[in-house]
Amino acid sequence: MNSSGAAAAALLKQLAQIDPAPLFALSLFPYLAFLWWSWRSGRMPRLALWGFAGTLLFVAVTIAAALVAEGHYGRQLADVDPLHGGAEAFLTLSNVLVLLGFSRKQQ
Numbered sequence: 001m002n003s004s005g006a007a008a009a010a011l012l013k014q015l016a017q018i019d020p021a022p023l024f025a026l027s028l029f030p031y032l033a034f035l036w037w038s039w040r041s042g043r044m045p046r047l048a049l050w051g052f053a054g055t056l057l058f059v060a061v062t063i064a065a066a067l068v069a070e071g072h073y074g075r076q077l078a079d080v081d082p083l084h085g086g087a088e089a090f091l092t093l094s095n096v097l098v099l100l101g102f103s104r105k106q107q
Contacts, residue, residue, distance in 0.1 A: 031056075048101025054094035062087040 038044040065087040066077040073080050
Protein backbone atom coordinates (compact mmCIF):
# COMPACT_ATOMS: atom_id res chain seq x y z
CA MET A 1 0.00 0.00 0.00
CA ASN A 2 1.40 3.42 -0.90
CA SER A 3 1.64 6.28 1.57
CA SER A 4 -1.60 7.95 0.47
CA GLY A 5 -3.45 4.64 0.82
CA ALA A 6 -2.01 4.14 4.30
CA ALA A 7 -2.97 7.69 5.27
CA ALA A 8 -6.51 7.15 4.00
CA ALA A 9 -6.77 3.88 5.94
CA ALA A 10 -5.51 5.59 9.10
CA LEU A 11 -8.01 8.42 8.64
CA LEU A 12 -10.88 5.97 8.15
CA LYS A 13 -9.81 4.11 11.29
CA GLN A 14 -9.89 7.35 13.28
CA LEU A 15 -13.28 8.34 11.85
CA ALA A 16 -14.70 4.94 12.80
CA GLN A 17 -13.93 5.72 16.44
CA ILE A 18 -16.17 8.81 16.49
CA ASP A 19 -19.61 8.38 18.06
CA PRO A 20 -22.11 9.67 15.47
CA ALA A 21 -24.95 10.26 17.96
CA PRO A 22 -24.04 13.91 18.68
CA LEU A 23 -23.84 14.60 14.95
CA PHE A 24 -27.35 13.22 14.45
CA ALA A 25 -28.64 15.38 17.29
CA LEU A 26 -26.93 18.48 15.89
CA SER A 27 -28.42 17.86 12.45
CA LEU A 28 -31.85 18.50 13.93
CA PHE A 29 -31.22 22.25 14.17
CA PRO A 30 -30.58 22.93 10.46
CA TYR A 31 -33.53 20.70 9.58
CA LEU A 32 -35.82 22.63 11.92
CA ALA A 33 -34.52 25.87 10.38
CA PHE A 34 -35.35 24.48 6.93
CA LEU A 35 -38.89 23.61 8.05
CA TRP A 36 -39.37 27.02 9.66
CA TRP A 37 -38.12 28.87 6.58
CA SER A 38 -40.25 26.70 4.29
CA TRP A 39 -43.35 27.40 6.35
CA ARG A 40 -42.67 31.13 6.68
CA SER A 41 -41.78 31.65 3.01
CA GLY A 42 -45.05 30.15 1.75
CA ARG A 43 -43.20 28.90 -1.32
CA MET A 44 -43.38 25.22 -0.53
CA PRO A 45 -46.53 23.27 -1.33
CA ARG A 46 -48.37 22.55 1.93
CA LEU A 47 -48.52 18.79 1.33
CA ALA A 48 -44.78 18.64 0.65
CA LEU A 49 -44.16 20.63 3.82
CA TRP A 50 -46.22 18.07 5.77
CA GLY A 51 -44.07 15.36 4.19
CA PHE A 52 -40.85 17.04 5.26
CA ALA A 53 -42.26 17.52 8.76
CA GLY A 54 -43.29 13.85 8.74
CA THR A 55 -39.63 12.96 8.47
CA LEU A 56 -39.32 14.07 12.10
CA LEU A 57 -42.07 11.61 12.98
CA PHE A 58 -40.10 8.91 11.17
CA VAL A 59 -37.03 9.77 13.26
CA ALA A 60 -39.02 9.61 16.51
CA VAL A 61 -40.64 6.29 15.56
CA THR A 62 -37.26 4.87 14.52
CA ILE A 63 -35.67 5.83 17.82
CA ALA A 64 -38.55 4.24 19.74
CA ALA A 65 -38.42 1.10 17.60
CA ALA A 66 -34.65 0.84 18.08
CA LEU A 67 -35.07 1.05 21.84
CA VAL A 68 -37.72 -1.69 21.76
CA ALA A 69 -35.56 -3.86 19.50
CA GLU A 70 -32.60 -3.52 21.84
CA GLY A 71 -34.54 -3.79 25.09
CA HIS A 72 -37.02 -6.51 24.21
CA TYR A 73 -35.17 -8.55 21.60
CA GLY A 74 -31.54 -7.72 22.44
CA ARG A 75 -30.88 -6.96 18.78
CA GLN A 76 -30.39 -3.89 16.63
CA LEU A 77 -33.38 -2.49 14.79
CA ALA A 78 -32.25 -3.72 11.36
CA ASP A 79 -32.41 -7.29 12.68
CA VAL A 80 -36.04 -7.10 13.86
CA ASP A 81 -37.99 -6.99 10.60
CA PRO A 82 -41.47 -6.05 11.92
CA LEU A 83 -40.12 -3.09 13.87
CA HIS A 84 -37.76 -2.03 11.11
CA GLY A 85 -40.47 -2.26 8.45
CA GLY A 86 -42.92 -0.37 10.61
CA ALA A 87 -40.46 2.44 11.17
CA GLU A 88 -39.55 2.59 7.48
CA ALA A 89 -43.25 2.88 6.61
CA PHE A 90 -43.21 6.35 8.19
CA LEU A 91 -40.34 7.37 5.92
CA THR A 92 -42.23 6.04 2.91
CA LEU A 93 -45.32 7.99 3.91
CA SER A 94 -43.27 11.17 4.32
CA ASN A 95 -41.67 10.69 0.91
CA VAL A 96 -45.05 10.13 -0.74
CA LEU A 97 -46.39 13.34 0.78
CA VAL A 98 -43.38 15.29 -0.53
CA LEU A 99 -43.80 13.72 -3.97
CA LEU A 100 -47.54 14.43 -4.13
CA GLY A 101 -47.06 17.96 -2.84
CA PHE A 102 -44.56 18.87 -5.53
CA SER A 103 -46.31 16.96 -8.29
CA ARG A 104 -49.57 18.82 -7.63
CA LYS A 105 -47.66 22.11 -7.66
CA GLN A 106 -46.38 21.30 -11.17
CA GLN A 107 -49.85 20.66 -12.61
